Amino acid sequence: MAKLINLEVFQRFFKSGQVGGFLLLLCVAISLLIANTASKDSFEAFLQINLGYGAINYSIIAWINDALMAIFFLLVGLEIKRELVEGELSSVKSAALPVIAALGGMLVPALIYFLFNVGTETVSGWGIPMATDIAFALAIIAMLGKNVPTSLKIFLAALAIVDDLGAILVIAIFYTSQIHFEYLAMAAGILALLALLNYFGVKNLIFYLIPGVFLWYFIHHSGIHATIAGVLLAFTIPTNQTDVLSPLEKLEHLLTTPVNYLIMPIFALANTNITFQKEMISGLVSPLGLGIILGLFAGKTIGVTFFSWLAVKLKWAELPSGAGWKHILGLGMLAGIGFTMSIFISLLSFSDELHISEAKFAILAASIISGLVGFVFLKRIK
Numbered sequence: 001m002a003k004l005i006n007l008e009v010f011q012r013f014f015k016s017g018q019v020g021g022f023l024l025l026l027c028v029a030i031s032l033l034i035a036n037t038a039s040k041d042s043f044e045a046f047l048q049i050n051l052g053y054g055a056i057n058y059s060i061i062a063w064i065n066d067a068l069m070a071i072f073f074l075l076v077g078l079e080i081k082r083e084l085v086e087g088e089l090s091s092v093k094s095a096a097l098p099v100i101a102a103l104g105g106m107l108v109p110a111l112i113y114f115l116f117n118v119g120t121e122t123v124s125g126w127g128i129p130m131a132t133d134i135a136f137a138l139a140i141i142a143m144l145g146k147n148v149p150t151s152l153k154i155f156l157a158a159l160a161i162v163d164d165l166g167a168i169l170v171i172a173i174f175y176t177s178q179i180h181f182e183y184l185a186m187a188a189g190i191l192a193l194l195a196l197l198n199y200f201g202v203k204n205l206i207f208y209l210i211p212g213v214f215l216w217y218f219i220h221h222s223g224i225h226a227t228i229a230g231v232l233l234a235f236t237i238p239t240n241q242t243d244v245l246s247p248l249e250k251l252e253h254l255l256t257t258p259v260n261y262l263i264m265p266i267f268a269l270a271n272t273n274i275t276f277q278k279e280m281i282s283g284l285v286s287p288l289g290l291g292i293i294l295g296l297f298a299g300k301t302i303g304v305t306f307f308s309w310l311a312v313k314l315k316w317a318e319l320p321s322g323a324g325w326k327h328i329l330g331l332g333m334l335a336g337i338g339f340t341m342s343i344f345i346s347l348l349s350f351s352d353e354l355h356i357s358e359a360k361f362a363i364l365a366a367s368i369i370s371g372l373v374g375f376v377f378l379k380r381i382k
Contacts, residue, residue, distance in 0.1 A: 019260070019261070020139065020142070020260030020261055020264060020265070022143070023261065023264075023265045024135070024136070024139045024264050024265050024268050025139070025268075026265075027265040027266075027268040027269040027272070028268045028269075028272045030269060031268060031269045031270070031271070031272035031273045032272055032273070032274060034273060035272075035273035035274055035275045036275055036276055040273070040275060043273065044273070046060065047059065047060050047061040047064075047270055048060070048061065051063060056217070060270075061270055061271075064266060064267055064270045064271075065267070065270070065271070065340075065344075066220055066225075066226040066227065067216070067226070068263045068266060068267060069135075069227045069230075069263070069267060070216055070226055070227045070229050070230040071230060071255065071258075071259065071263060072134075072135060072227075072230065072259050072263050072264065072267070073134075073161070073164075073227045073228070073229075073230030073231050073234075074212075074230035074231070074233055074234050074251075074255065075230075075234075075252065075255045075256065075259050076134060076138075076157055076160075076161055076230075076231070076234075077161065077230055077231040077232075077233070077234025077235060078234045078237065078248050078251060078252045078255070079154070079157060079252065080157060080158055080161055080234070081234055081235050081237070081239065081248065082239050082248055082249070082252075083154050083158070085239050085240075085241065086239070086241045087154065089154065089158060091318075093315075093316070093317045093318040094317070094318055094320065095158075096311065096316055096317040097155065097308060097311055097312070097317035097318065097319070097320070098155050098158035098159040098162055099158075099162050100307050100308065100310075100311040100316065100317060101155075101159050101303075101304045101307050101308045101311070101328075101332075102132075102159045102160075102162035102163040102166060102304075103162075103166075103307060104302075104303035104304055104305075104306055104307025104308070105130075105132065105159070105163055105299075105300050105303040105304040105307070105332070105335050106130040106163060106166050106167075106170075106303070107303060108299045108300070108302050108303030108306075109129035109130055109295035109296060109299030109300055109303060110126045110127065110129065110130050110295070110299075111299070112129070112291065112294050112295040112298065112299040113125065113126045113128065113129050113291035113292065113295040113299075114126045114291075115291075116287045116288075116290050116291035116294070116295075117287045117288065117291050120287055120288075121355075122287060122288040122291075122349075122350070122355060124349045124350070125288065125291070125292070125345070125346060125349040125350065125355075125359060127167070127170045127171070127174060127175065127345045127349065128291075128292055128295070128338070128342050128345050128346050128349060128359060128363065129291070129292050129295030129296045129299055129300075129338060129342065129366075130163075130166065130167055130170060130342075130345075131163060131164060131166075131167035131338050131340075131341035131342050131345065132159070132160045132163040132164065132300070132335045132336075132337060132338065132341075133160075133337045133338055133339035133340045133341060133342070133367065134157070134160035134161060134163075134164055135264050135267060135268075135340065136268075136337045136339055136340075136367065136371065137156060137160050137334050137335065137337045138153070138156065138157060138160065139264065140334055140337065140371050140374065140375055141153050141156055141331075141334060141378075143375070144375065144378055144379060147378060147379055147381070148323075148327060148330075148378055148381075149320065149321065149322035149323050149327070150322075151320035151321045151322055151323055152320055152322075152323045152327050152331060154320065155320045155323070155331065156331055156334065156335075159304070159331070159335065160335070161231065163335070164227075164341060165228065165231065167341050167345065168224065168225045168227070168228050170345075171224075171225060171344075171345065171348065172223070172224045172225075175345060175348040175349065178223055179222060179223040179224065180221060180222050180223055181222075183218045183219070183221045183222035183223075184218070184219075184222045184224070186218040187215055187218035187219045187222060187229075190211050190214050190215040190218060191215060191232055191236070193211055194208060194211055194212070194215070194233065194236035195236055197211075197236070198236050198237070198238050201238070202238075203238060203246075203247050204247075205237070205247050205250065205251055208233065208236060208237050208247070212229070212233040215229045215232065215233060216229040216230075216233075219232075225344075234248075237251060267340075271339075271340055271343070272364075274357075274360050274361065274364055275357075276361070277357055279354060279357070279358065280357055280358055280361035283354075283357075283358030283361060283362065284358075284361065284362055284365060286358065288355065288358055288359060288362065289358060289361075289362040289365075292338075292342075292359060292362040292363055292366055293362050293365060293366040293369070295366075296336040296337075296338045296342070296363070296366035296367065296370060297333070297336040297366050297369050297370050297373070299336075300332055300333070300335040300336040300370065301329065301332040301333050301335075301336060302332070303332070304328065304331065304332035304335050305325075305328055305329050305332045308328050308332075309325070309328075324381075326377075326381050327378065327381065329377070330374050330377040330378035330381065331374070331378075332374075333370055333373050333374030333377060334370060334371065334374035334375075334378075335370070336366060336367070336369070336370030336374070337367045337370050337371050337374075338363050338366060338367055338370075339363060339364070339367045342363045342367075343359075343360055343363055346359035346360060346363065
């Protein structure tokens with residue numbers, strides 16, 4: 001019975017994601033349109049308006065990227081935990097595959113970028129093609145509907161979240177100028193409290209969500225990307241293997257619709273505002289542009305597919321149920337949708353505005369190529 005509830009919740013999540021995916025892409029188009037019209041400056045000024053009070057006073061864009069996206073990561077974390085406990089990732093071999101695939105999807109793109117840019121002033125951007133944009137990748141695979149097995153969607157969600165956690169660690173270690181360890185210590189204390197609540201069987205969600213807000217606040221002030229708070233909180237919320245609706249499943253029911261229809265589209269609207277410049281075209285064939293495009297599209301495809309094959313060949317892992325190697329290849333293509341985290345890393349990598357603009361355009365081009373080719377490839381698999 002628990003398995004049935006598990007499958008129904010997950011199918012509902014991705015069914016709503018089909019409509020949410022179209023809404024997400026619509027917001028991408030609107031954002032690009034605004035960024036290339038006279039409304040650009042007004043929109044950017046609007047995103048910089050501060051909201052809040054005292055120590056909790058951030059710009060609208062910061063609330064979107066750090067707070068709303070933490071809720072998105074909370075939802076994905078809930079799904080991953082439930083699958084680890086009772087679903088497609090509940091065995092060691094099935095759980096190992098997305099971790100190993102994500103590792104390949106980070107190392108190979110970084111190597112490709114480095115080889116193109118070694119000895120140049122843009123070599124510091126090696127972290128740009130490492131990240132998969134979980135929101136856009138899941139939206140694309142959701143639009144495929146029944147063309148791909150549900151297990152593959154779970155696999156992509158797990159791979160993308162491991163990938164993003166890896167990117168967050170890269171940012172924390174290599175791209176963060178200062179980490180405030182006192183805030184990290186307070187975040188660790190909150191996390192320990194949440195773990196204790198789970199251990200002693202506390203099931204009222206309010207006792208997790210209120211400390212979760214403090215967890216987000218402390219991580220946000222530590223210098224590490226605040227969205228990781230959502231994942232950490234998700235892994236402390238209790239679930240079960242019975243037919244009784246668990247706190248985790250209840251929270252997932254509550255979050256699915258607002259995340260798909262509100263949070264993800266708002267995020268796309270605020271973050272796709274790339275203003276096109278003529279220098280960006282030539283930048284696509286520069287070492288910077290080629291490193292990003294080939295790193296994201298070719299590097300992700302090769303890294304995810306090869307590391308998955310190696311893991312299965314060595315009997316460290318097994319393929320998702322109902323999925324074949326063509327599915328893994330297509331999923332590797334979708335993993336090349338870098339976008340948000342890649343753009344964020346590019347802002348940390350360069351101080352020159354032209355390099356930042358060229359990087360953004362290359363990320364957009366690579367993400368469009370990866371999304372379109374991956375979608376068409378998976379759509380044609382019989």
